[in-house]
Amino acid sequence: MGKKTITLPVAEEAAADVLVVGGGPSGIAAAIAAARNGAKTMLIEKEGYVGGMATAGLVGPFMTSYDNTGTRQVIKGIFDELVSRMEQENGAIHPSKIPAGTPYASFITKGHQNVTPFDPEVLKRVAEAMLLENGVELLLYTQFIDCTLESGAIKSVIAAKKQGLCEIFPRVVIDCSGDAFVASRSGVSVIKGREKDNAVQPATMFFRVANVDSARVSKSIEENKDLMGQPFFGAFSWLIREGKEKGDWNIDRDELGCYMAPGGKVWNMNTSRVQDVDAVNSESLTGASVEGRKQTVHILKFLKKYIPGFEEAFIVDTAPVVGVRESLHIKGEYTVTVDDLIACRSFDDDILLCSNSIDIHADDGSGGEYVTVDTWYGIPYRSLFSRSCTNLLVAGKTISATSEAAAAFRVMPPCYGIGQGAGTAAALAVSANKNPGEIDIKELQKNLINQGVFLNR
Numbered sequence: 001m002g003k004k005t006i007t008l009p010v011a012e013e014a015a016a017d018v019l020v021v022g023g024g025p026s027g028i029a030a031a032i033a034a035a036r037n038g039a040k041t042m043l044i045e046k047e048g049y050v051g052g053m054a055t056a057g058l059v060g061p062f063m064t065s066y067d068n069t070g071t072r073q074v075i076k077g078i079f080d081e082l083v084s085r086m087e088q089e090n091g092a093i094h095p096s097k098i099p100a101g102t103p104y105a106s107f108i109t110k111g112h113q114n115v116t117p118f119d120p121e122v123l124k125r126v127a128e129a130m131l132l133e134n135g136v137e138l139l140l141y142t143q144f145i146d147c148t149l150e151s152g153a154i155k156s157v158i159a160a161k162k163q164g165l166c167e168i169f170p171r172v173v174i175d176c177s178g179d180a181f182v183a184s185r186s187g188v189s190v191i192k193g194r195e196k197d198n199a200v201q202p203a204t205m206f207f208r209v210a211n212v213d214s215a216r217v218s219k220s221i222e223e224n225k226d227l228m229g230q231p232f233f234g235a236f237s238w239l240i241r242e243g244k245e246k247g248d249w250n251i252d253r254d255e256l257g258c259y260m261a262p263g264g265k266v267w268n269m270n271t272s273r274v275q276d277v278d279a280v281n282s283e284s285l286t287g288a289s290v291e292g293r294k295q296t297v298h299i300l301k302f303l304k305k306y307i308p309g310f311e312e313a314f315i316v317d318t319a320p321v322v323g324v325r326e327s328l329h330i331k332g333e334y335t336v337t338v339d340d341l342i343a344c345r346s347f348d349d350d351i352l353l354c355s356n357s358i359d360i361h362a363d364d365g366s367g368g369e370y371v372t373v374d375t376w377y378g379i380p381y382r383s384l385f386s387r388s389c390t391n392l393l394v395a396g397k398t399i400s401a402t403s404e405a406a407a408a409f410r411v412m413p414p415c416y417g418i419g420q421g422a423g424t425a426a427a428l429a430v431s432a433n434k435n436p437g438e439i440d441i442k443e444l445q446k447n448l449i450n451q452g453v454f455l456n457r
Helices: 025-036 077-088 120-133 181-185 214-223 237-245 282-306 338-342 403-409 412-432 441-450
Strands: 010-021 041-044 137-139 143-150 153-161 164-175 190-192 207-210 258-260 267-269 314-318 328-330 350-354 358-360 369-371 377-380 392-394
Touching: 010 025, 010 153, 010 412, 025 041, 025 077, 025 120, 025 164, 025 412, 041 164, 077 120, 077 412, 120 137, 143 181, 164 181, 164 412, 181 328, 181 392, 207 282, 214 258, 237 282, 282 314, 338 358, 338 377, 338 403, 350 412, 350 441, 358 403, 377 412, 392 412, 403 412, 412 441
Parallel strands: 010 041, 010 164, 041 137, 164 392
Antiparallel strands: 143 153, 153 164, 190 328, 207 267, 207 314, 258 267, 350 377, 358 369
16 A cells, blocks of 8 residues: 555644544444553544434434343443443433333334433433543544555544644554544445445434323334234334325335333434435435434324324424434455354454344335344454554444445444454554554453453353
8 A cells, every 4th residue: 555645734733542533332432442451542523422323313222232032131341331320320221121022112022122221411421421531532523534644554643623633643543433434544445335236224314202191102002012013013004004095104114113212201213214325425414414304394293193192292303413324334354244143153253242133224115124143143353454454443333244234233232342342452452562453362352351241252
């Protein structure tokens, strides 16, 4: 790889052992893990708060962190620590207390056992506290712009602060941007969506409604439980069919994603659907946000007219950003496939085990595909990096995987787990004065197990 330079007026310079770009689930966990393992760690985040899709996207609840039987929690570590601290502030309900089929899980049984309802405002505060307590240098309102390269590695990262451009000189960079921004700028090969046609899963504008009679909502589901799963596994599909027939429903979705939040009065609505969104294109995201908010008004009218308990509901807020399920995937040392997941395959270099179902929201307006796994599958460390950029790790939904495989672990609990693995690996690389791709895998796994990560070893 050749040398890449940028000439820009830089207001200030900074240095870090580990630089984490993006403060979503993977970024939070990566920064905490790196700092706890002795690395001088900096986290930059473009918003004025951390949390990513859980806060900026209002995506909730956290999907399951348990195996498919609901008997064993397989994603623990920093994720479980965060949830437990949120629960102490009445800002979450631990997944051990949430069986499948409850209003917290949108009444869905398949693949929705042990979800984690949470309050995004509490998440912001608790995550910030955990980052700062562990010595992470947190820079909000700081946007990644580009990077300079030298000898096949990132030499510096250019970021935009309010006071001007900043050049940061890290030893290791962890791309937790959610869109592989650092990876693509550093020359790592990336693929948009499905490799065969670059199609991506649809986006959703999440919103929250209040003044809901939750008891009546649950009663209506109980009275119509024989209709659940006929033919769709989501809530109120029978009423959506009626709405379609009467011209009161025009969303490309055949079920109502409605998740009760802690407290029982506010519901998270995961229902709007916007197709063909390019998450690395501002014009496309602008159109998606406008269309998504327009759909929320249509959905609210439907809720008030058709769904018992929502008659007096009103919109509390729409998400600041549209919820993107898929954008880019890096081409790393190993590409995780659907066959790996269905076979419940583990690897010699696993950094995480998870059981999340393959959840493909169709890009053509049809229902999609939902496949559960028998036990759990591994996320190999090799899927987090490419040797084309020697000091870069990628964490979150953009690791090296096929589009169909990423449809399973793109949800937030696995992203926390992948981030924890990346942060720990980065710190070990710094300590050993090695590139991330050269570290001792057994040492990494032993360290993760000592942090409470379940690797079944």
